[in-house]
Amino acid sequence: MSATPHTMIPKPDELDLVFYRAVVSAGKLCIQRCNACGAWTHPARYYCPKCSSADFAFAPASGRATVYSYTVSHVSMEPSWQPFLPYVTIVAELEEGPRLVATSRDIGPERIALGMPIRIVSETKSPDFAIFWAERSEEQKP
Ligand SMILES: [Zn+2]
Numbered sequence: 001m002s003a004t005p006h007t008m009i010p011k012p013d014e015l016d017l018v019f020y021r022a023v024v025s026a027g028k029l030c031i032q033r034c035n036a037c038g039a040w041t042h043p044a045r046y047y048c049p050k051c052s053s054a055d056f057a058f059a060p061a062s063g064r065a066t067v068y069s070y071t072v073s074h075v076s077m078e079p080s081w082q083p084f085l086p087y088v089t090i091v092a093e094l095e096e097g098p099r100l101v102a103t104s105r106d107i108g109p110e111r112i113a114l115g116m117p118i119r120i121v122s123e124t125k126s127p128d129f130a131i132f133w134a135e136r137s138e139e140q141k142p
Pocket of ligand 1: 049051
């Protein structure tokens with residue numbers, strides 16, 4: 001598929017900025033992990049939702065996920081997204097537990113299905129932001 005056209009790059013702040021910088025630094029999806037109890041959390045929070053600890057780090061995630069929910073966009077007001085129409089935006093349930101929103105360029109509306117195994121990859125867009133793509137998993141049957 002062709003490269004993503006130039007588009008507006010969000011400028012995250014506070015804990016979101018820490019999250020995106022961890023992803024950019026690792027060059028792959030990283031998720032917040034509690035150093036006290038090991039719980040994975042996304043979106044990032046200042047205190048663990050399981051044990052309330054403020055001791056956390058961002059650790060590389062497997063990228064393995066399944067489709068929890070999705071929507072199909074047939075119209076976009078953003079010119080850089082129009083070449084991809086219709087495209088699928090997915091709520092991915094990560095193997096580690098948390099859910100994350102990703103868009104797909106290679107899974108069309110005719111192929112998407114709930115529970116489908118997918119792989120989440122990051123694409124660095126700036127030193128402070130990355131976008132997440134959902135790709136067909138090698139574990140999928142053809
Ligand atoms: Zn915890």
